[in-house]
Amino acid sequence: MQTELKYPAESETLSSVIGAHAAERPEAVALISGNREIDYRTLHRAVNRVAHALTAAGVGHGDHIAYLGRDGEQLYELVIGSSIVGAIVVPVNWRLTAAEIAHILTDSNCTMLFVDSAAEEISAAALARAARMHDAVTDIPQVAVVRLDATADAGGNFADWLAEHPYTTPPVRAARGDAVLQMYTSGTTGASKGVMIAQESLFAVWEITYSSGWDWLVPRTDDRAFVAIPGFHIAGHAWVMQGLIAGLTIAIIPEFTPGAALATIRNHRITTMTAVPVMLALILTEPGVVAEDFDRLRQISYGGSPIPESMLMDCMEKFRCEFIQFYGMTETVTPVAFMPPSEHIPGGSRLRSAGRPYPGCEIVVVDDSGNRLPPRQVGEILVRPPAPMLGYWNRPEATAATLVNGRVHTGDAGWLDEQGYLFVSDRINDMIIVGGENVYPAEVENTITSHPAVREAAVVGIPDERWGEAVHAFIVLAPDRTVTGRELSLYLRDKVASFKRPQRFDVVPSLPRNASGKILRRELRRAFWEGRERAVN
Numbered sequence: 001m002q003t004e005l006k007y008p009a010e011s012e013t014l015s016s017v018i019g020a021h022a023a024e025r026p027e028a029v030a031l032i033s034g035n036r037e038i039d040y041r042t043l044h045r046a047v048n049r050v051a052h053a054l055t056a057a058g059v060g061h062g063d064h065i066a067y068l069g070r071d072g073e074q075l076y077e078l079v080i081g082s083s084i085v086g087a088i089v090v091p092v093n094w095r096l097t098a099a100e101i102a103h104i105l106t107d108s109n110c111t112m113l114f115v116d117s118a119a120e121e122i123s124a125a126a127l128a129r130a131a132r133m134h135d136a137v138t139d140i141p142q143v144a145v146v147r148l149d150a151t152a153d154a155g156g157n158f159a160d161w162l163a164e165h166p167y168t169t170p171p172v173r174a175a176r177g178d179a180v181l182q183m184y185t186s187g188t189t190g191a192s193k194g195v196m197i198a199q200e201s202l203f204a205v206w207e208i209t210y211s212s213g214w215d216w217l218v219p220r221t222d223d224r225a226f227v228a229i230p231g232f233h234i235a236g237h238a239w240v241m242q243g244l245i246a247g248l249t250i251a252i253i254p255e256f257t258p259g260a261a262l263a264t265i266r267n268h269r270i271t272t273m274t275a276v277p278v279m280l281a282l283i284l285t286e287p288g289v290v291a292e293d294f295d296r297l298r299q300i301s302y303g304g305s306p307i308p309e310s311m312l313m314d315c316m317e318k319f320r321c322e323f324i325q326f327y328g329m330t331e332t333v334t335p336v337a338f339m340p341p342s343e344h345i346p347g348g349s350r351l352r353s354a355g356r357p358y359p360g361c362e363i364v365v366v367d368d369s370g371n372r373l374p375p376r377q378v379g380e381i382l383v384r385p386p387a388p389m390l391g392y393w394n395r396p397e398a399t400a401a402t403l404v405n406g407r408v409h410t411g412d413a414g415w416l417d418e419q420g421y422l423f424v425s426d427r428i429n430d431m432i433i434v435g436g437e438n439v440y441p442a443e444v445e446n447t448i449t450s451h452p453a454v455r456e457a458a459v460v461g462i463p464d465e466r467w468g469e470a471v472h473a474f475i476v477l478a479p480d481r482t483v484t485g486r487e488l489s490l491y492l493r494d495k496v497a498s499f500k501r502p503q504r505f506d507v508v509p510s511l512p513r514n515a516s517g518k519i520l521r522r523e524l525r526r527a528f529w530e531g532r533e534r535a536v537n
Contacts, residue, residue: 005221005246008207013176014083014199014241015051018044019169021247030244032224032251032268033073040247043077045167050081052165057112057144061086061173064108064182067232068092068101068123069116069148070254074158075231076240078114079180083199086174090182090194091232094118095437096497098125100192104184105130105143108194108393114158116148176200179390183234185330185438192443194393197234201333201387204360205242208334208386212359216299216322216341219246219272226251226264228275229436234330235304239274258286262293269296276304276436278467280315297321303328303335304436305468313346327354327422331408332385336361337422353421354414360386364407365416375418380428382407430521432461432469437499439471441521444502447495448473453483458511458519459502462528473502474524476510 008017018040021028026041038046059065065087067075079089090108092101105113105126115123127143148158174180181197209217219225225243227250229236243250251268253260261283264270280302283289300319303326316323323344326335339355357363362384365373373379384407391399402409411429416422432439441459448457456476461469477483485505492501512523 005210005219008203008245010176012203013172013174014080014180014202014245015047015169015172017245018047018080021244025247028247029249031073031076032249032264033071034252034254036073038073043073043080043244046073046077046162047080047084048167048169049162049165050077051084051170052168053162054081054085054087054112055170056165059085059087059111061178062088064088064090064110065112065114066090066092066105066108066110067114068094068119068126069114070094070118071231071236071252072116072148072254073252074114074148076244079237079241080244083174083178083180084170084172086178088179088182088196090184091237092184093230093232093497094122095499097494098122098129099495100497101126102129102133103192104194106133107184107192108182110143112144112146114146114148120147174199176203181237182393183232183237183330193395193398195234195330196390196393197333198387198390201389202238202241203245204385204387205238205334206245208358208360209242210246214338214340214359216324217338219243219248223271224249224251224269226261226268226270226273228253228256228261228273228279229304230256233304233436234333235274235276235326235328235335235436238333239301258282262286262289265297266293271296272299272301273297274301277302277307277311277315278305278435280319281311281466284315284318291318291320294319294321299324299341301326305433308465308468309351311465312344312351316344316346325353325355327424328385329408329410331389331402332383332410333387333389334358334361334385336363336383336385339421343421350417350421352423353417354424355422356420357383357422358385362407363416363420363422365414373415376415378413378415378425381410381412381414381422381424383410384408430460432459432471434461434464434469434471434499435467437497439500444471444473444492444496444500447492448475448488448502450495451483451488451491453478453481454488455479456511456519458521458524460521460525460528462525463532471500471502472528473505474508474511475505477507 021040022044027039029037030040030043031038082089146161176199179196180199182194184192227239231237299322301324322341325339327337328335337355343350364382365379367379413426413428414424430441444459445457454475455478458474462472464470512520
């Protein structure tokens with residue numbers, strides 16, 4: 001049994017909280033990373049060494065470093081260590097293509113890249129592309145590469161990079177209001193944007209949870225939490241950080257597979273779990289799974305994408321524990337709504353709700369003119385979280401459009417019932433969610449139309465029982481040209497990540513447009529979603 005959970009003081013930083021846990025319970029396990037256990041003393045020492053190593057490498061306040069690799073303790077050591085010197089960590093989705101990664105590296109002006117062996121090939125291609133993109137630019141910093149898991153024969157690794165630096169606590173040169181993370185999310189214009197996230201936003205997740213008064217939301221002192229969502233997503237990262245701030249034991253795995261997730265639950269006495277819906281469904285299909293595997297599980301939190309009711313019912317029956325749904329986005333950092341276990345009732349009227357506002361959060365629904373709508377009227381969902389993003393990196397206009405007077409424009413359409421429960425009914429900005437991964441049509445359409453045989457393209461999300469949604473493309477051919485779906489799939493292979501690629505291409509004579517010429521994606525989606533209660537899955 002661990003000591004009582006503590007509410008962090010306003011003056012505390014990520015590093016000081018880890019230091020306090022290390023002083024009070026040095027041998028308590030902080031992270032289970034694959035099969036490795038890292039106690040709080042070891043974590044604290046690694047964090048200090050990271051700060052010293054960054055300083056020695058010339059990385060200072062406001063500088064960016066990127067992490068391109070599977071989940072491991074090194075990611076969180078880098079983030080907490082960077083929070084001491086004021087550097088900003090850019091966790092990169094390793095499923096992206098070299099072109100997409102190159103954009104992130106150049107847009108953020110990263111000075112260092114931490115990469116694991118599985119991503120070395122694509123990182124080399126991305127760095128080469130980035131160099132070509134910067135041929136005419138003279139003030140782009142040289143990117144130093146540190147391998148996370150290379151052998152000594154391969155030229156050193158993360159451990160070697162830290163080895164010469166002391167465990168001593170370095171002077172803190174950053175505040176809780178400074179950016180510590182920059183997470184990239186695709187946008188309606190096609191170019192991914194860096195969401196700047198401050199330390200205080202990561203603290204906000206725990207602080208409002210602790211003060212919520214919701215017993216079902218506050219973790220227990222002896223919880224062993226498994227975060228299945230990767231750390232390059234804010235949902236995964238924030239849940240890990242919340243657990244470390246609280247002094248819990250947090251389990252992560254390098255890459256989600258049903259087998260690895262099931263083994264983690266079995267072998268590490270997991271009591272709580274955070275996942276996207278498709279992960280839960282896949283775990284239940286793993287060969288050899290039995291009901292006893294989940295005997296210690298008391299609670300599962302899920303979010304990142306809507307969950308079909310049939311999938312939820314199956315999960316509730318087989319996992320046999322409490323379920324909590326959360327709703328949020330990268331720009332809000334914290335979840336902004338939770339649906340409690342008490343509302344997870346088969347056939348219940350709120351089963352398709354995203355929940356009620358998180359303590360400290362405001363949710364309103366407005367019309368096209370920004371006027372607040374009464375209950376059960378559909379409009380755009382606006383949220384005021386306690387500590388939203390600082391803004392988009394070098395995108396002041398996009399920031400001003402999304403973050404208005406402290407409220408985040410979500411781009412989702414929905415409504416509130418009389419008790420304040422939120423129901424998400426559609427997406428205003430046409431975003432597609434494939435297994436918890438956000439896909440913005442404009443990004444994919446721009447790439448499809450770069451093929452010489454394609455004159456126009458429109459991409460929409462259609463229902464998919466396993467992944468929630470699948471990407472479906474409509475194309476208009478250039479005059480006297482032909483192309484097959486297979487040829488287009490091969491063309492897109494090294495240009496967009498696999499989860500963004502259309503599963504099917506339909507050739508059409510023209511695309512529906514409004515009077516101003518904008519493509520009406522909803523017209524293309526309508527036939528696929530007819531007869532369904534909502535136009536998201």
